Amino acid sequence: MNTERLTEPSKDELASGLRRLGAMDPGPDFAARVMGRIGTAAPLPAPKRRMARVIGWLMEPRTIRVSPLGSLAAAACLLLALGLFLKINPGAESGRTPAGLSPVTFVLAAPSAREVAVIGSFNGWKAAGWTMRNDPATGLWTLTTALPPGSHEYVFLVDGTTPVTDAAAALNVDDGFGSRNSVLLVKNGDGTAL
Amino acid sequence: MDKPDNDRDDAMAVERTLSGEREAFAVLVRRYQGPVYRLMLRFSRDEHEACEMAQDAFVRAYERLASYDQRRRFFTWLYTLALNLARDRARRVAREPLYRQDLDMTLADPGRDPLASLEAARLLDALRDLSPKYAEALALRYIEDMPLDAVAETLGVSMSGAKMRVHRALHMLRELYGKEGKQ
Structure with a gap:
């Protein structure tokens, strides 16, 4: 212990020495x-x-210089982007889904049909305005609409005379007249349909 | 004056400076010139250089005063700014060891015991050899006589972290100072 004190200061001595450094000052001026x-x-x-x-x-206001060629290119890009958007979001063309309703797409594969409509509890079983759109390349008939949450019964009306149940529906029920209706369950919010 | 009083005074001086009362900043300079100068002494070669660096720190603090977040302690903000300045400068200027004549000149004060001055210079030189992480913890604790919680707040570390740094720094300084003494 004594030997150490001759060569190395104790921690208390160091602390005191450091405290004395606290007196250093840059001067009064x-x-x-x-x-x-x-x-x-x-x-x-x-x-x-x-x-x-x-x-x-x-x-901040700023000056934008537009050349005729540049504006044509910009318009082309805008049209292209709009086209892509509509292709990706087919429902977008009919605008946004009204509040409280959920988007629903009906699909029927009927390549030989001339006309197909959706009729059901949501449209009073009337085909007017509910005609489906045909894609001749695939033979698929589609119609996108918005329905309130709940259970909806429906069928496809092919060529104006033949009711056809939806083979993709999760549920089909007796209509009380000897035929069957498909059932669509629309959930709240996210539009998930069964 | 206790710490909250100091903080209130600092906040008032900052407000007054920002509202155009230049002299209010001089109050802050006088209050903190010692700690900032001594911080610069640990990063410089002599008193003259430290004095210049300390002035630079206060000028920069004045210029940037509007960006000071008044929810923090003024000294913590000033100290961090000065430490960054000192580190930047240390990176640019390769530090040279103090020569004996510099040591004799440093801290030369007619009113002080020459032997004590030499000891102080040796201690300061040993402190310079420590990593700033440890040297600053030690300096704030003993040279600036700050309580451990204030050391922790200023360095942005936990209380136990500050305690550990001070403890290790004292141990390292003891070894360094002992070696110098033997040479």
Whole structure:
């Protein structure tokens, strides 16, 4: 212990030595020198927050130069994008789904049919305005609409005379007249249909 | 004056400075010139250089005062700014060891015991050889005489982290200082 004290100071001695360093000071005129360097300048304005910078960028008027060729190219791109969007979202052409309703797509494979409509409890079993669209390449008839949540009975009316149940429906029930109706269950919100 | 009083005074001085009362900033300079100068001494070769660096730190603090978040302690913000400045400078300027004559000149004060001045310079030099992570914990705790919770807050570490750094730094300094003493 004594040998160590001859070569290395104790921690208390070191702490005391460090505390003595706390007396070092840049001198009485230090503040005056700093203030002299600052001069009469005002502090810089606070940097804008990110959102303020974005809003500022959006609000700032700017000049946009458009060449005829450039505008044609832009219009072509816009049309292409719109076409792609409609192709990907076939329901988009009829606008947004009204509040409280869920989008539903009926599909029937009937390549030889001339006309197909959907009739059911949701349209009073009337075909007017519920004609399905045919894709001759696939033979599929489709119709996209929006229905309120709940249970809906329906059939496809082929060529205006023949009711056909939906083979893809999860449920078919007796219609009370010797035939069967398909049942569509529309859930709340996400439009999931059974 | 206790810590909350100090913080309130600092906040008031910052407000007044930002509202155009330049002299209010001089109050902050006088209050913190010692810790900032001593911080720069640990990153510089002599008192003159440390003094210049400390001035740079206060000028930059003044310029950026509007970006200071007044929910934080002013000293923590100032110290972080000064430490960043010192580190940047240390990266640019390769540090050279202090020569004996520099040591004699450093801390030369007619009113002080020359032997004590030399010891202080040796201690400061040993402190410079520590990693800033440890040197700063030790400096804030003993040179600036700050309680451990304030050391932790200033360095942005936990209380136990600050305690560990101070403890290890003291141990490392003891070894370094002992070696220097033997040379």
